[in-house]
Amino acid sequence: MLNKLYDWVDERLDITPIWRDIADHEVPEHVNPAHHFSAFVYCFGGLTFFVTVIQILSGMFLTMYYVPDVENAWNSVYYLQNEVAFGEIVRGMHHWGASLVIVMIFLHTLRVFFTGSYKKPRELNWMVGVMLFGVILGLGFTGYLLPWDMKALFATKVGIEIAASVPVIGEYIKILLAGDDTILGAQTLTRFFAIHVFFLPAALLGLMGAHFIMIRKQGISGPL
Amino acid sequence: MSNNRVSRRQFLSYTIMGVGGFMASSLVLPMVRFAVDPALQVEGDSDFIVTDQLVSELTEEPIRVSFSYEQQDAWYTSEVTNDAWVYKAGDEIIALSPVCKHLGCTVQWEGSADFPNQFFCPCHNGRYEKNGNNIPGTPPLGPLDQFVVEVRDGYLALGEVKPNFIVS
Ligand code: HEM
């Protein structure tokens, strides 16, 4: 059945070369854990991507119930976790995944560093990787405020004060993040929500696209 | 069995699809169940709401009786006010829902001067007789819904809304 459907589309659009070009590529021996078990370190990039996919999916589903408003945010999180079927699981995926994605991207960065893969000609991909790291930390920071409990509030206070300690422009960064020069409140929550679910995910997808195109173009770096 | 051997390649592709499918569904199914939860919530029985309307003051003429109740909408609780059109038919108390059976606007008793003794819906000129029966040729496709009623200490109490049970 599926084969027939595929053939029907393929006959008209010739899609085989398209996915072949994406899927068919060499996995050199030195990155294949079946040959050298230590090559599992090459998996961390893929694992980062996998956890990111989970974050995006679970985050999309969370927004079905979550409201970014000071009166209702905490109650909506409480409701989605305790009253909605599988709410604990879906929130749990997002909550634990947020830490896991940072662990994974860190391990991936270590692998790239210690295999020297950032060297010519891959300098640009290292830079994109650093930006990806920043975006993911930003997602972690902005997401942490959203449950709007005491821990979220004070974590964000501390984070914003750290940003405010930047010389000269610190105060402006603070106002732009919090949406107000003294209050960490209604406007902070809506801003952080917008940044968390629209701006940073958009940047994340763009950067990931660039990252993967460059990898396909340059191939994986050689053995040590 | 023996003349239909599974090749190494087939075996691997089935195993990978099987394991991959299991892993993918263990990720996606909880999220899908989470998303469809509103459609699967069971509704509790609705209680009677006692209104401020003395039953002794009801007449044969439908009047609007407003009643308020606390509505629990997920994490949001609010005081909601709804109406019923109530009159007496002999000894019986009839309480009709004001929600038009065309597309849900609110009907009024004698809402149009052109149609006395009828419920009128301003949205698309839907009309109903006093017992709630829809008038053929106007948009609504069925009669107005009806409240189950009770008398509590002389006051009107409204229960569940059911399909009209006096129109035959
Ligand atoms: C790499 C990507 C992401 C990371 C690292 C991340 C991180 C976080 C963190 C740390 C929280 C607080 C969770 C908690 O304390 O329980 C959170 C909450 C939230 N995130 Fe994300 N997030 C990511 C992507 C997304 C995306 C793409 C969306 C939506 C399109 C999203 C929507 C939400 C929502 C609605 C909440 C509030 C609900 C809750 O706190 O459980 N997230 N996120």
Ligand code: FES
């Ligand atoms: S909604 Fe009442 S006539 Fe259309």
